[in-house]
Amino acid sequence: DVKVTQSSRYLVKRTGEKVFLECVQDMDHENMFWYRQDPGLGLRLIYFSYDVKMKEKGDIPEGYSVSREKKERFSLILESASTNQTSMYLCASSPLHNPNYGYTFGSGTRLTVV
Amino acid sequence: RKEVEQDPGPFNVPEGATVAFNCTYSNSASQSFFWYRQDCRKEPKLLMSVYSSGNEDGRFTAQLNRASQYISLLIRDSKLSDSATYLCVVTPGANNLFFGTGTRLTVIP
Numbered sequence: 001d002v003k004v005t006q007s008s009r010y011l012v013k014r015t016g017e018k019v020f021l022e023c024v025q026d027m028d029h030e031n032m033f034w035y036r037q038d039p040g041l042g043l044r045l046i047y048f049s050y051d052v053k054m055k056e057k058g059d060i061p062e063g064y065s066v067s068r069e070k071k072e073r074f075s076l077i078l079e080s081a082s083t084n085q086t087s088m089y090l091c092a093s094s095p096l097h098n099p100n101y102g103y104t105f106g107s108g109t110r111l112t113v114v
Numbered sequence: 115r116k117e118v119e120q121d122p123g124p125f126n127v128p129e130g131a132t133v134a135f136n137c138t139y140s141n142s143a144s145q146s147f148f149w150y151r152q153d154c155r156k157e158p159k160l161l162m163s164v165y166s167s168g169n170e171d172g173r174f175t176a177q178l179n180r181a182s183q184y185i186s187l188l189i190r191d192s193k194l195s196d197s198a199t200y201l202c203v204v205t206p207g208a209n210n211l212f213f214g215t216g217t218r219l220t221v222i223p
Contacts, residue, residue: 042215042216043213045210090157102160104160105157108157110155
């Protein structure tokens with residue numbers, strides 16, 4: 001089974017801190033994604049990547065950046081955390097050019113910014 | 115207009131009931147369709163893909179209506195363990211999925 005692992009399940013950070021959320025997948029998938037999920041808004045795409053060192057903005061990239069130095073790892077960075085970034089963050093992966101595959105998600109990181 | 119729209123519910127049904135959810139999508143070029151299930155405070159997990167001819171997996175039946183741009187999920191003989199949020203997911207063929215906000219189902223003993 002594909003496994004997508006997010007480094008932290010729960011995280012509490014202070015306003016203004018730089019925050020790193022890590023995601024690792026073990027099935028050699030090309031595509032990796034970062035979403036945030038908020039009540040009533042569903043999943044919203046922050047950034048995605050189709051290849052190493054490649055990144056594309058999603059629907060809500062403001063206040064975030066990403067890094068993909070290795071194929072299996074996709075990091076989400078909050079440059080200066082703010083309270084409106086309190087949310088559930090979900091990483092996902094999928095193979096390239098296989099739209100019928102769907103995504104496999106990590107178990108999520110619930111981030112609280114105080 | 116949202117890419118994918120779902121009735122948020124909640125749907126509260128007794129055990130053994132049949133329940134159906136619909137979901138509409140805006141992009142007529144969409145190529146792949148899925149239903150995901152998400153339990154409280156857990157990640158979404160793929161429930162089933164939706165094929166043009168419709169498909170069934172045990173008590174679950176998925177249908178696609180391209181002309182009207184909607185997909186449906188039917189659950190027969192509901193179990194308590196079916197209680198979850200069901201997410202409708204659509205992809206235009208690129209490597210990106212669009213998620214609905216989910217429909218919450220509670221199966222009552």
